[in-house]
Amino acid sequence: MGLPLDLSAVISTTLEGILYGFSIFMFGVTLYILKENSRRAGRDLNYKMVSLSVALLVCSTAHMIIDFVRVCRGLVFERDSYPGGPIAFFAQPSESTFVAKNAVYTIQTLLGDGILIYRCYVVWQSWLIVAFPIVLWFWIGVVGVLCVQSASVVPMGAGTVFLTTVGRWITAFYASTLATNFFVTILLAYKIWTTNRRMARARQGSLLPVVRVVADAGMLYSVTLAAALGCFVQKSNGQYVVLDMVCPIISITFYMVIIRIGLAESQRSTDLGTGSGLSVPHHQPTFSYGGGRIGDPARDQAVPMSRLQVHITKVCETDVATLENEGDTGSETDRDRKMAGLEVRNVV
Incomplete structure (x- = not known):
């Protein structure tokens, strides 16, 4: 039925x-x-x-x-x-x-x-x-x-x-x-x-x-x-x-x-704002000082906070024409870094 x-x-x-x-x-x-x-x-x-x-x-x-x-x-x-x-x-x-x-x-x-x-x-x-x-x-x-x-x-x-x-x-x-x-x-x-x-x-x-x-x-x-x-x-x-x-x-x-x-x-x-980014996983923006990544205890103790620099990767979409205009070196690494972008807020 x-x-x-x-x-x-x-x-x-x-x-x-x-x-x-x-x-x-x-x-x-x-x-x-x-x-x-x-x-x-x-x-x-x-x-x-x-x-x-x-x-x-x-x-x-x-x-x-x-x-x-x-x-x-x-x-x-x-x-x-x-x-x-x-x-x-x-x-x-x-x-x-x-x-x-x-x-x-x-x-x-x-x-x-x-x-x-x-x-x-x-x-x-x-x-x-x-x-x-x-x-x-x-x-x-x-x-x-x-x-x-x-x-x-x-x-x-x-x-x-x-x-x-x-x-x-x-x-x-x-x-x-x-x-x-x-x-x-x-x-x-x-x-x-x-x-x-x-x-x-x-x-x-x-x-x-x-x-x-x-x-x-x-x-x-x-x-x-x-x-x-x-x-x-x-x-x-x-x-x-x-x-x-x-x-x-x-x-x-x-x-x-x-x-x-x-x-x-x-x-x-x-x-990032509270400092908890010191141990974030690899897919999140990372903090770096000089050549090392913050989170390494041996480096953290020696880093003066007044000289701390924050580097946050900005992910963006770039076309081939833009790469040429910006003076792309032509190397595969440079191109991947520029072409691998996707700005998440545009997707939503």
Whole structure:
């Protein structure tokens, strides 16, 4: 026996509410991280990231409100007046709240996937690399519009989304956004991983924590989309549950990248400011005096603090033209040191 539609509506709205509350908390932390990092770096607040954070929160809030209204109408206000009762109410694709929530979901998916593609472009600095994901992104927009349009014209009593023409567009939508997320996440992780190898060879640090952050966010979103696609292909009402969970998860994955990288930067700054950087691992900025590294007891005792010099490696992305203009010596070591950069704050 499958999951009843009225029960799935209650479960999905409850789970969405829990995740939505968590996303609100993460939204607040994200704004705090963005503000503190900009203040610490002495630069203006990243209004682009703030605007995207607010846009995702607005979409999640709108979807949550629509789902709450939908449950109230189906189980309370129109329970006895709607033809066929609550089951028929939640099964009807052209019902106004169902159409509205899918429209909001389409917009939020485009926002989330667009942000991911933008991060990929920032890392690669090549439109050619992101050309295919951009084509997929436009296709997702077209399919999303067709999903909403086809659902809005389904006649009363014609069947559920599994039995109408809406089904094929929903399947295409899930598959397209899953492919986009998976492909772009691999591109991001690969670029950061290869950059990390060059940085390690030049002894400039490690970006493996960034790889883990990107991979974790991509994995969370991909698993949720794969579950939604699997449920829909199997014509399971569980897809309604997963679908309502996707909206707050899109926001959570976006906030998660900013928070984790921001906290890592803040911790490094704190370690350097308090002197705890004397024993930091190799992937963190190191303090050096003369030719030796602070942390060697034999050297530390002989180092006069008034002559202490701090050298902090600045990691940046540099193209070939810039290297030539700066008088690159052409040696492999010099080129690796310059090309191995990736400014983490641009990724978020």
